[in-house]
Amino acid sequence: MATDKTAYLEDLSRCVRCGTCKANCPTFEGDPLEPMGTRGRLILLQGLLRGEIKPSRLLNERIFSCILCGACSGTCPLGVDIPEAIYRGRALLSGGDKKRRFLRPIAKWSSRRPDLAFRALRLGERLVLPFLAKRGIIPFSPELPEVPLRKTEQVFKAHKKKGRVAVFVGCSINYVFPHMGESLINVLQKIGYEVVLPQGETCCGAPLRSLGLEKEAEELARKxxxxxxxxxxxAILSLCPTCTLSLKTEYPKMIGKGLDRVMDISVFLNDKLGAVDKIYRTSYYHDPCHLSYGLGVTQEPREIIRKAGLDLVGADEQGCCGFGGLYCLSFKDISSNLLQKRTEKITGTAADTVVTSCPGCVLQLSRTITDRPVLHLIELIEEAYCYRGEKPEKKEKDPQKEPTLF
Ligand code: SF4
Ligand code: SF4
Structure with a gap:
């Protein structure tokens, strides 16, 4: 694939520098310097390819400061695949990138041994993580569950079976928000779908790719x-738009084949859910970048929210929350500024609930939005369709028990 990659990056020479692509670039909006925006980064990459610019710390900063939100996807009138060009550029620069030199081996190691990495994090949860967060080394200290969602291959039967779906759980659901995965299984069983969580799923590879570790990401993609x-x-369903985007549209570019049947839960569930009695709440819907810009899914979550009995308020504008996976560790200031902007926008509305479709956005928005619940769409669906708006308090998870929900 190495030659293909070089050829792909050379496609950059099609860029005529019109600047259309930088219109919605969040890093440019926060810091209106040309190299902090889409076009500037592409010009730098062209210079690198032609040997006019040498790799340097500053060049790395510019190329790695892209949050890979995808707001520039599909905007180029000449068809340059911009996020892909940035990925390829990072792969070229990663060898000399000192700032993230510790992050790369940690990311590689933990993507190969995620259960062990989870156990290590659990050990450090009380002392190490709060200490690192206090020192500003990590932006926040996540609360971890006792046990992850996935174990060996798990099959959850449905009473009146209409079909069978697989769930690509993803790392953030598996290790940070397993209750969201349980909610998805609960909803799917309720509407008659047998659910399989196959053995052998691994990280989707997006975090490694964002660090320029193409070969390692391809290994995960093949698995x-x-x-x-x-x-x-x-269908193959995921609660994480980054995983969905990777499996569906990035894998074909990385390994030459993708998983067509993978889709966001809102796309699968929308026509299977009817309208329920009003539960009288208002909601703000935050569009996750990879779902809206990457996969073009914006209407289905809104339709489901309305059908679930919520009034949508002030949810027409898109904007990155600043999470970006490992980005919030590498570029804490940009990440915090983006979060601040979204927070002001959301808390300025009368919505009493914030709903989004991405576990990363939930994690990020919950840091600053503390006066109202921030929910993943699946939690709202479960509440509305399985508990008629009165979901019981979550009990502490029993590590011995399978997440059987009926
Ligand atoms: S992916 Fe997002 S941050 Fe990166 S260049 Fe495009 S719009 Fe800007
Ligand atoms: S829109 Fe396309 S041609 Fe215009 S600056 Fe961006 S990449 Fe170049």
Missing amino acids: NYRVFSRLKVD
Whole structure:
């Protein structure tokens, strides 16, 4: 693939520097310097490819400061695939990138041994993580569950089976928000779908790719492709738009084949859910970048929120929350500024609930929005369709018990 990659990056020479692509670039909006925006980064990458610019600390900063939100995806009139060009550029620069030199081996190690990494984090949860957060080394200290969602292959039966779906759980659901995965299983069983969580799923590879670790990310992509392509299922669902985007549209660029049947839960569930009695709440919907810009899914979550009995208020504008996975560790200031902007926008509305479709956005927005609940869409769906708006308090999870929800 190395030659292909170089060829791909050379596609950059099609860029005529019109600047259309930087119109919605959040890093440019925060710091209106040309190299902090889409066009500037592409010009730098062209210079690098032609040998006019040498790799340097500053060049790395410019290329790695892109949050990979995808707001520039599909905006180029000449068809330059901009996020892809940035990924390729990072792969070229990663060898000499000192700022993230510790992050790379940690990311590589933990993507290969995620259960062990989770146990290590759990050990450090009380002391190490709060200490690192206090020192500003990490932006926040996440609360971790006792046990992850996935174990070996798990199959959850449905009473009146209409079909069978697989779930690509993803790292953030598995290790940070397993209750969201349980909610998804609960909803799917309730509407008649058998659910399979296959053995062998691994990280989707997006965090490694964002660090320029192409080869390692491709290895993970091949593993996931092997596991999920053999399944006889109607659809592969994910609660994380970054995972969905990777499996569906990034894998074909990385390994030459993707998983067509993978989709966001809102796309799968929208026509299967009817309108419920009003539960009288208002909601703000935050569009996750990879779902809206990357996958073009904006209407389905809104339709589901309305059907679930909520009034949507002030949810027409898109904007990055600043999470970006490992980005919030590398560029804490930019990440915090973006978060601040979204927070002001959201808290300025009368919404009493904030709903989004991405576990990363939930994690990030919950840092600053503390006066009202920040929910993943699946939590709202479960509440409305399984508990008629009165979801019981979550009990502490029993590590011995499978997440059977009926
Ligand atoms: S992916 Fe987002 S941050 Fe990166 S260049 Fe495009 S718009 Fe800007
Ligand atoms: S829109 Fe396309 S041609 Fe215009 S600056 Fe961006 S990449 Fe170049």
